Amino acid sequence: MKAEIIAVGTELLMGQIVNTNAQYISRGLADIGVGVYYQTVVGDNVDRIKETLAVAKSRADLIICTGGLGPTQDDLTKDVLAEVLGRKLVIHQPSYDYMENLFRTRGITMVESNIRQAYMLEGTDPLPNDTGLAVGNAVTQDGTHYILLPGPPKEMKPMFDTYVISWLTDRMGSVQPxxxxxxxxxxxxxxxxxxxxxxxxxxxxxxxxxxxxxxxxxxxxxxxxxxxxxxxxxxxxxxxxxxxxxxxxxxxxSEDITLELEVLRLLTAANKTLSVAESCTGGQLSDLLTAVPGGSHSFAGGVICYTNRVKNKVLGVPMEQLEGPDAPGAVSEETARLLAENVRKLADADYALSLTGVAGPAESEGKPVGLVYVGIAERDAETEVVTLNLSGNRETIKLRASKTALYHLWKKIKI
Amino acid sequence: MKAEIIAVGTELLMGQIVNTNAQYISRGLADIGVGVYYQTVVGDNVDRIKETLAVAKSRADLIICTGGLGPTQDDLTKDVLAEVLGRKLVIHQPSYDYMENLFRTRGITMVESNIRQAYMLEGTDPLPNDTGLAVGNAVTQDGTHYILLPGPPKEMKPMFDTYVISWLTDRMGSVQPxxxxxxxxxxxxxxxxxxxxxxxxxxxxxxxxxxxxxxxxxxxxxxxxxxxxxxxxxxxxxxxxxxxxxxxxxxxxSEDITLELEVLRLLTAANKTLSVAESCTGGQLSDLLTAVPGGSHSFAGGVICYTNRVKNKVLGVPMEQLEGPDAPGAVSEETARLLAENVRKLADADYALSLTGVAGPAESEGKPVGLVYVGIAERDAETEVVTLNLSGNRETIKLRASKTALYHLWKKIKI
The missing domain is CATH 3.30.70.2860 (Alpha-Beta Plaits)
Structure with missing residues (x-):
């Protein structure tokens, strides 16, 4: 099968949104062994959608359209394909009934423009919309497969995963899954x-x-x-x-999960907790850990010790270690060690990670951009400090430092 | 002018990357009043690139290609356009000299594949690459404008902004800028x-x-x-x-800057500092503030008070306020107030923001997802607390809470 993906929507051509649907569908098709040869974007215009379909038909036998299934006058994809294939538009009764019930419950009058979303091409396969109102369509005519999907990713993705993949694999004959x-x-x-x-x-x-x-x-x-x-x-x-x-x-x-989720899983399974002291990463590591729902069982919180005052006042690093001509400085193995040990005690956690370094763009304390010390403290155990020399811009260094700190903790706690 | 944007690259068709270049260029063209009628993606294949150029020429008079200018055998765009337009490829001497000098300095031998990046179509306008090695090209032939840009956004964007926009506006005749x-x-x-x-x-x-x-x-x-x-x-x-x-x-x-940058600017101008106590946002507000280089002059850091223990031990919120059947709880006006006041004192900052709320997905303390209290403390002034009722998923609620907290601080400090 040779596939072409057509996104319909003037907002894409204006640069108001990025065509992430094309990537999602391309990857999904690659996974089932279907090659995508072209991706095209066209505006909400009858003649240009027709022309795009004609070009696609000349070079592909699977055409997947996204967008243009909604209720407004700009939503034209279904009408144009119906005209091109010489089919009538008919009501998809389950979608209609669902919508009517929804509107009745909410006390809103359903008008013709709403009903348009329940239309489908006569004699084709409807693709149910489990997260929205516009029904999708799949049809094979003259050896070409056509699939119509809604534009909003939150409607398109579940429809593609749940209904399109199986519709396509059914048509790929004797190929093994x-x-x-x-x-x-x-x-x-x-x-x-x-x-x-x-x-x-x-x-x-x-x-x-x-x-x-x-x-x-x-x-x-x-x-x-x-x-x-x-x-x-x-x-x-x-x-x-x-x-x-x-x-x-x-x-x-061996599955698609983030490192922070795996670390929190291991901690939760062992009934252990983690706290953090973040200087150069400025809260990013905590932000990653708290993106995981329920992380509060094993993430105890911590301190954004962005200034020497906070390192000293809140985390007990002596000022003479932080400042002065012969002091190790804020960016040092000694400071990373104390930060990790003291934040662990402060939060009464089983483990602590500390990060102190130079995220850039300028060097600090005469130390180069990308130098980061990671402290890993553990209750009743020796504290370790790892030295990182990271490359990249400020944003990249912050992220790499956060992820590498998690990696060193993971090494310690993995079974 | 009717524009078509062609992205060349099999990695786009495999779904490995998203075509953000098309959005960037579309928006830039919209800004100068050029309408984009189609965006197309084609793989690294001579025949298909040729066909795509032919289709584009039939329906556009400005064709902008991204990708395929690099050193590898998969980088074909320049060769194909040279063939289509019947032009020779010649060395762009400044690009060649720059590359040769760079390689010599690094002690690397420059091979033919590297030199390919300095090729340009004979008799056309070179577009200098200020952030990479592959030179771009602009040419008008038979009434059609062709522009070749590199694929990596960090090379494409500066080339587009610096050279393409002016090249195009020069050709848009008497139109006012x-x-x-x-x-x-x-x-x-x-x-x-x-x-x-x-x-x-x-x-x-x-x-x-x-x-x-x-x-x-x-x-x-x-x-x-x-x-x-x-x-x-x-x-x-x-x-x-x-x-x-x-x-x-x-x-x-009145310019395109983030709210956190504007807040840090105002603080720096007034020689004031800010600290934060983050519960439900879990470090995100600090992460935003420390994304700004040099923010350490006015951002003092803070505490990720994700657990009641940290709220109590580090920020002095009494346990009887946090827990118990009649306690206001962690998510309360009282707690937001104390968190803001105490983190301000702890960091000796002029202002402090605190955030405590329910990011979801489940409710907490019997309080609904999206309820967030923001404390705004100021040295020698009354502390304010604002109640937010935010909608969205966990990620959205965290971000909206962080931005709304910044908004309330901004209202206080703006001139």
Whole structure:
């Protein structure tokens, strides 16, 4: 199957929003082995939508449109495709009934523009909208598959995952389903990962190895086709084992979860708590940890010791250690150690992480941008301090420092 | 001018990255009055790039390509356009010299693949790359303007802003240049803003009013064409004044800066400092404040008082206020007040903000998700407490609470 993704919406052409739908669908199609050859964006204009559909039909046999299914006069996609395919628009009764009930409950009068959202092309497959009102559509005509999806990502994504993937795999004939494993890594960068696995990556055929990198996180997806989950595991496991043999110290999960979630999970399972003292990261590590709902069971909070006064007054670092010609300074192993130990005691936590360093853009205390000390304190144990030399801009250094601190704690508490 | 933006890169079609370049360019073109009619993404494939260029030429007279200017064999855009336009590729000497010098300094041998980045189409306008190695190109042939830009946003954006905009406006003939003013708002949402200005928005012709909204921030850009800056000001000012009359309490800047930057600027100018006590926001407000380089002059740091123990032990909130059947609880006006007052004293700061509330997903202390108390303490002044009822998911509530707290401080310190 050759796919083209068409996003309909003048707001995209004005640059008011980014076409994240195209990425989401492209990745989802890649996962089931369908290649995307083009992505196109066109405005809310009948003639130009028609022309775009005609161009797409000439070079693809799967056309997925997003956007233009809503209630307003600018929402044209369904009408245009109906005209192009010579089909009538008919009411999709379950969507209509749902909407009518919803409006009645809320005491609002349903008008024709609302009802438009329940229309579908006659004789096609409706795609239910579990998070909104506009029904989607799927149809095959003259050898081309057409799929219409709503534009808002919160409606598009569930419809795509729940209904489109199975609709497509049903039509892909005897191809075996895809199975995949995600491996998440901490404490190494993308280039280190690629270097360590370059022979596997270059030799890959089945399973395939796809690296994913976001700032501060590195992941691999191993994918294969198989008749059953058991058969897939037989094919995936030797590769995962080989990667774990080489990089096991860095594999923190076999599913797509963040490092902070895994750390909080381990802490919760062990009934332990964590506190933090953040200087150069300025609250980012705490922000990551509190993004996880329920994290308060194991995250005790901490101190943003951004100034020497707070390091001294709240966390008990002596001023003579922080300031003066011969003092180690705020950015030092000694300070990182005391910050971690004292914030742990202050919050009565089992573990503490401290971060003190130079996030830039200018150096500080004569120390270079990217130098960060991470203290890792543990109840009834020796405090460790790790020295990092990070590269990147201020934002990147803050994030890498936060993630690397979590990595060192993870190494300590993993089973 | 009718524009089409073509992004070249298989990684986009695989869904590995999002096409943010298309948005950036679309918005930049909208600002100078050029309409984008299509955005297209095509892979690193000679035939398909050719076909895409041919389709674009049939429907646009400005074609902007991003990507495919790098050193690898997958970087094909320049070669394909040279072939399509029947032009030779020649060395752009300044780019070549710069690269040669860079490589010599680093002791690396420059190979043919590197040199490819200094190639340009013969007889065209080079677009210097101030943040990378691949030179861009601009050329008009047979009435169509072609512009080639590098794919990495950190190279593309400066090249577009610095060289492409002026190259285009030079070719837009007698059209007067565009002038615009950005107005940034705090403490109100997009729908409130639109409601307050609906008559102005609906009646707009010249100047135009374009709303921009990101999570936690709302902005308007007022734009007009004029012969001079003075003439533009004469046209823009009455509209800006009218908006300020209606919403002046919420306009924190006439340029595109964040609220946290404006707050830190005001504090620095007044030689004042700020500290924070964050419960429900968990460090996010501090993270925002420390994203601003040099913020340490006026940001004193604070406490992540995520647990009652830290609220009590570090910030002196009595346990009987926090816990017990008749206690106000952690999420209360009383606690917000004490947190703000005590963190201000602890950090010896002039101002303090405290945030305590329910970020969700579950309620807490029998209080609903979205209820947040913000304390605003000031040296030698009464402490204020503001009650917020925010909507959204956990992430949204954290961000809205952080931004709203900053808004209330801004109201207090603005001149």
């Amino acid at each position: 895809l199975f995949s494993t995600m491996m998440k890594f901490a404490g190494i960068g993308e280039s280190f990962l690629e270097h360590a696995l370059i022979d596997l990556i270059q030799a890959q055929t089945d399973p395939t190895i796809a690296p994913y990198a976001k700032e501060g996180e590195v992941a691999l997806r191993l994918t294969t086709r198989a008749a059953s989950k058991e058969q897939a595991t037989e094919k995936l496991w030797p590769l995962e084992r080989e990667i774990r043999t080489r990089l096991g110290d860095h594999v923190y999960a | 565009l002038f615009s003013t950005m107005m940034k708002f705090a403490g109100i949402g997009e729908s409130f803003l639109e409601h307050a200005l609906i008559d102005l928005i609906q009646a707009q012709t010249d100047p135009t009013i374009a709303p921009y909204a990101k999570e936690g921030e709302v902005a308007l850009r007022l734009t007009t064409r004029a012969a001079s800056k003075e003439q533009a000001t004469e046209k823009l000012w009455p509209l800006e004044r009218e908006i300020r009359t209606r919403l002046g309490d919420h306009v924190y800047a």
